[in-house]
Amino acid sequence: MPYIPHTEDDQQQMLKAIGVDSIEALFDEIPAALRCDGFSNIPAALTEMQVSRLMNERAAQDQAGLSFLGAGAYEHHIPAAVWEITTRGEFYSAYTPYQAEASQGTLQVIYEYQTMISSLLGLDVSNASLYDGATALAEAVLMAVRANRRSRSRRILMPRAVHPYYRDVVHAITHTQGIHLTEVPFDPATGRTELTALEAIEDDDFAALVIPQPNFFGVLEDADGLTDWARKRDILVIGAVNPTAMALLKPPGEWGAEGGHIACGEGQPLGVPLSSGGPYFGFLACQQALVRQMPGRIAGRTLDLEGKQGFTLTLQAREQHIRRSKATSNICTNQGLMVTAATIYMSLLGPTGLTNVASQCHGNLRRLLDRLEGAAGIAPAFRGLPFHEAVLKLDRPVSEVLAELDAQGIVAGVGLGEWYPELDRCLLVCTTETKTDDDLARFADALGAAVKGGH
Amino acid sequence: MPYIPHTEDDQQQMLKAIGVDSIEALFDEIPAALRCDGFSNIPAALTEMQVSRLMNERAAQDQAGLSFLGAGAYEHHIPAAVWEITTRGEFYSAYTPYQAEASQGTLQVIYEYQTMISSLLGLDVSNASLYDGATALAEAVLMAVRANRRSRSRRILMPRAVHPYYRDVVHAITHTQGIHLTEVPFDPATGRTELTALEAIEDDDFAALVIPQPNFFGVLEDADGLTDWARKRDILVIGAVNPTAMALLKPPGEWGAEGGHIACGEGQPLGVPLSSGGPYFGFLACQQALVRQMPGRIAGRTLDLEGKQGFTLTLQAREQHIRRSKATSNICTNQGLMVTAATIYMSLLGPTGLTNVASQCHGNLRRLLDRLEGAAGIAPAFRGLPFHEAVLKLDRPVSEVLAELDAQGIVAGVGLGEWYPELDRCLLVCTTETKTDDDLARFADALGAAVKGGH
Amino acid sequence: MDEALIFERSRPGRAATSQFPESAQSNDIPAELLRTSPPLLPQTSELDTVRHFTRLSQKNFSIDTHFYPLGSCTMKYNPRACNSLAMLPGFVGRHPLAPATRSQGFLACMYELQEMLQEVTGMAAVSLTPMAGAQGELAGVAMIRAYHVNRGDLVRTEVLVPDAAHGTNPATATMCGCTVKELPTDAQGDVDLAALRNAVGPQTAGIMLTNPSTLGVFERRIDEIAAIVHEAGGLLYYDGANLNAILGKVRPGDMGFDVIHMNLHKTFSTPHGGGGPGSGAVGVAPRLEPFLPLPVVARDDGHYRWVDADERPLSIGRLSAFMGNAGVLLRAYVYMRLLGAAGMERVAEYATLNANYLMVELRKAGFDLAFPDRRASHEFIVTLKRQAKATGANAMDFAKALLDEGYHAPTTYFPLLVPECLLIEPTETESKETIDGFVQAMQRILAQAHEDASHLKGAPYSTPVRRLDDVRAARQLDVCYAPANTPEAPEAAEL
Amino acid sequence: MDEALIFERSRPGRAATSQFPESAQSNDIPAELLRTSPPLLPQTSELDTVRHFTRLSQKNFSIDTHFYPLGSCTMKYNPRACNSLAMLPGFVGRHPLAPATRSQGFLACMYELQEMLQEVTGMAAVSLTPMAGAQGELAGVAMIRAYHVNRGDLVRTEVLVPDAAHGTNPATATMCGCTVKELPTDAQGDVDLAALRNAVGPQTAGIMLTNPSTLGVFERRIDEIAAIVHEAGGLLYYDGANLNAILGKVRPGDMGFDVIHMNLHKTFSTPHGGGGPGSGAVGVAPRLEPFLPLPVVARDDGHYRWVDADERPLSIGRLSAFMGNAGVLLRAYVYMRLLGAAGMERVAEYATLNANYLMVELRKAGFDLAFPDRRASHEFIVTLKRQAKATGANAMDFAKALLDEGYHAPTTYFPLLVPECLLIEPTETESKETIDGFVQAMQRILAQAHEDASHLKGAPYSTPVRRLDDVRAARQLDVCYAPANTPEAPEAAEL
């Protein structure tokens, strides 16, 4: 019996000890009328050999190709050590570290992770992860609404240049609590969220302003200016940032004269594979003053009976298992294993490594744009400075171009028309450090030919 | 610097402590005239990302296809747990367990392995592995020559139905010690090593007879009869066996009235991937009386200071590091990690599992042969009962058939003409438990069509 | 052996250089956008990093190393094949926005998983997107609310929750803008029906239940409860954490539930990973299908595709940037294919057998059961109230002493209504000998409690650290390393 | 925690059924060929098996968890990428007899590895087939013999071996049908040249050396030795175990060696795996190329292929069924590409820096060096003769006490000619702090030896077992489990 160790003998002895004749008897408290009789619509068991073959065949169908997809999930080099260690049984098959003394491995990893993330974001404290970047932004919004005592509104300034799916998720999660997202338009020339757009908004009581850095179009925002503007109006600042970029860019905690309050984002670029969109992890950090409003688990350092250092979950009074309906969030299971991977990743890369990755991502985009310069029918859609993604305006329907490159084994990016009707013939492309000069040349040539071929 | 942790500071402090100015100074005992100046012909370092890409591209070139190759290396299902555990750092990056107290994991694994192998072969004791099946046979031959006090010859009866590469290896390793391999022909009708062939040999003083089970053609030998024949003449019996088959077949220790003396073989089928031919491992077991003639490491159970059970390498007085030029063999490093994998494999399969694998391997061959029955131009070359390999005689040059099937993604087997001129148009095919009915049908159809197509 | 913080191993200038590219030459980002000091990431060699995290891992208890009878958590064996197959390059390398041409293998798995989960739960449709149980709950309650709102029934914002419920249930209700009404439990562990009748009304959005309940017993009058709530106009939400107990025996859909989340990281054996990732796929009765969170996978003529928002205008929307924890879903899919229909039924059978056996053996060993007259489901509760009174050793002390015996502790002090509570769940993948060993350990601890309870207060003794000071942890908050905030001189960096 | 034998966990009828097919229905094998009782393999569940071996693994010291300065063994970091890339499905699934159409990726790696190893050693040609150092030695000595025989020089069967040589050297000579002549070492650790001159003659087949020698010092008069041996008509064999010390500084080919084996599992960082697999690739000077063991990889017009026996009629033949430890070779290939030319040179530099630093620090700490006037190569020898006399604590006691300190012990009692010998090799991948920590541990042990040597005799204290009785192991031989031969009632199976 797959994964069930009971021998006939065991079973008989156990039933005898219990004092019943059959396993069936153990279900006698279930009303007979409700009983079902097994499953008719589930296939019979396969052996591991058979499932392996099936899965290998399915996986082989889904070839990545030479991909320039980004849009919230990024292809980075992941050191082999990361997942060889992360999938060790002791990390992989442990539960949330409730019994601290039996979970020092996981707890110390979380503590180290919190330290790295706090520093990367320039803030004081980090939690132990949320589900993903989008839900982290939703939690940040909820947190800001709770924390902003000066604001009586439940309105959030949400730039249109934030990932459209993130905006969807934030809406889905927060609107039942009466939270309203006020859209802030982007400047069609720069692709940035300009101060003028904020000033044009009529309402003036907002709980928080979300600042994406870089934004969904890959463009770097004037985070300082936006932060100062919000700070002056007692609006909390939430940075929604790319963690790789943070190795180079000024972190949310240092934005403007006084710094942002909260930062969050998608942790996937830090050692987590693309994996069809998950599991990833959301990171969230904030200023010390807000720590009690933070959702999710937090590991703390303390001492044991003998005065020796050790780690334990702390500030649990914020959480659902203690505070129940008054908890800061309902989150329980988070993305622990991904955090383990990210902590190993950040340790292996170190400050220099992560900075180099960021600079290569950016440098590759620069090289790609340089190559495309002058290509007929291809032009950057925005003037704003990009990090590692850029929007290209094409002189041919995006879907045709995508299909043509797909046939050559190149996945060119995502078309923006579905999300931004105003960016109909626009393609969002991304370059990470994984791309070589040859890759860039191959892509630029193919793209150029495809756009030209449309005429 | 890849894998070197020294900071500039470390280096300075260390040089200072040593009292030299530069690392270069540490090489001052090397005569200047001999010094080389680095490497000009080795490419510059790549990052792990770059090497990963290179290796992924190279690996992708080498697709296995639907393969019916056997001939000494067999494609079996390997449970995922086997290599996930085997490559854990504690097994993977440990040395030979010289410090027993710091190596109980490896030592207990070896002890458990020895037990499993001994039992599989029906013998009393096993060593901790040799390099591969071929060298295990060479060591078995050397061991038999040392052990057989009744024989004054250094002659070995070596059936022609033993894997030709094994015969090559045994010759290469043993001939410098004056050991002579006397070839025993196989019966062209049955493919077996018949008693009549033995009786036809003129010399009568032999140290040992090698009995392959199954033999290279996949055919089952009359191991009982051959053993009894040899036993009567004070010739030691060495079984060279397939370990999967041993789950079904009578083991060497039980052959004939008194049993064989030594058994050896290739351990690869027990959880080790095909991997271009290695690393595999050779197994070797023998009767208790011969244990002091055994080459290689042996783990034994003993007690510690407190009377607690523990494991340690034992009978080291046989080995090169103690006995030096009088050792039973020069082997030092063996194939420890493969033994770890095999021990986990055998534990997961258990007696029923391994038996079922063996019976499916055999059953699949039967089904294939049944399907081929009546196919024009294809016939079994031998009448002898096969285990999971069979020799097919084709009515078309083998190389043409191989090429035609290769183009369809099928690797049909190996042609025997190079090794056995008398089996020129013969193809050795193998079926393991990995083959489905569809696979067999696809192969039979393609083979039938290819042979027919040649006309 | 102690393991210093990775930051304490850090040395300026040290780096695992094979892991990163050279810095790009040109940098056209203006200075005012750049950070001025590098982040506090460790500067360590690859060897030291590998060694550090390998050694840290060894400080964990886990299924792969220990019996882990943590009630409500279903800590069963996570087949290694589920991991290795979900991590095949084709799956791990697939971008979430990859075109359909490069997605059919993955989508086929997801589609079939949806179908199998429908069958298992008796629901009409499934969405795989929620990323853990709590997010599944959020999806469920949001759907219930959306359903009422869509019918114009705007006042239904009360959610009924039994007092034994997991904390995520009330927390979720709040997150969905609802208010929580707690329901008492009767002496037999069933919901107090009179209280329920009193509680329902025109404001009732629904009830959140799990059955068997978190008390480890099957709610026998579930059809009555369903009738009461449905008649009052509310819907029934099933917390799937306890599905392991009933697979193939009774289906939430057949019990009258309208919506359910499944903890794939429990019943479907995807790993807990030291705290996630999980997956909280949701299933719904037909009337809630239009509200399912997106994305969902559809099949047209053998071709798989995402169902998009246009086709589901009533959907509660998107709960994750992409499609949730896809890699976890793949693991659950592999697990279900390995077990097949018969295997899925056996799960409940042997989980229940193990729980009932362990329960009677502990009773024989002198322990008190919270519900002595009831069958255990896949888990059950021992209350140490009597022992705590007699010896001073409480549930926490037993839990810590179990660690010294080489067993992870059961869940302690949950559900809250049982004093000195141990919620024990052995799961179906553990053998009789393991369970017997655990009973013997509990007996030894019990004897120790009577002999010298103060010894238990000092437990654990054999773990990498002794009992930790949680109060200090909360009061002298230290959640982020800085050389200055180390509570005492860190011990000399040892290897 | 103790871990019972897997056989003690076995229960009739238990099985990990997902791992094997059903039995095939028909069985046409006659009864007399069948076995009559099943083999003694354990009957365990997958969970118990995973748990058993995972727990066993934790009982090992290893590079990934501990500093492991085992002299002569070069226990350096094994990059994880070497493992994961060598285990890519294309490589792991490749059958050794796969057709050339399905082999170009693999063969390209092998060809380039041959080329790089030629460059590294200064030899004219390389064969990758030997499966460990000792088999490389066998290949080397066999080639030397074949060379002499081919020239009709049939009496050259004596092999000279310094007394400090590794045991495989004399054992190999014997295996090749040669006789061994031992050479003494002088007080400075060099070969005694007078003795060498006396030893050579018309029967000299060759000499087996490693340089730096196993005494951790560089043989300074290597050119004189080469001249003496060559003039006498013998050839020089280089034991490559110590290549880590000289990479890029001096090449065996340039020192006059005619043949060399390389321990890829040492210098080229493929893992030791708890005792293998290794790889002992051999390199030769031009005159020995015709004798190289097969197979070898050639390139014609960008196409890679095996060189077969027809092209190499003088080859000593085949030493493994296929081509040796291919997976190990892939790991070495990846390693060399990761290091590149400059990285390969740094290996020797930092291995030497670490060894010399550790040597002087131990001397400062009060330890005696076997060769105090010499530079350390990548390793060096401490002799505890003085301490053993003064305190009674010997090299073995120091070794065991180091385990309690969290360090694997150096090599003890080898080379045999140095009394109370510790051969210490830190390797280049260890950091200064690690080395400093080791020195401190040695100091603590030294202090303990003077204070209470009997305490050291009891070491180790913290390992899974205390010091083991090797004499009992050999006398009451127990190398195969049977329920009856258990030395004492096995302890209650614990988890």
Ligand SMILES: Cc1ncc(COP(=O)(O)O)c(C=O)c1O
């Ligand atoms: C009864 C019950 N409900 C809900 C949950 C929440 O699930 P998750 O932790 O996946 O959010 C859990 C698990 O902790 C649980 O045990």
Ligand SMILES: Cc1ncc(COP(=O)(O)O)c(C=O)c1O
């Ligand atoms: C000096 C020396 N020579 C030869 C060998 C033999 O190498 P192997 O163990 O790979 O056979 C070793 C390693 O143990 C060694 O240290």
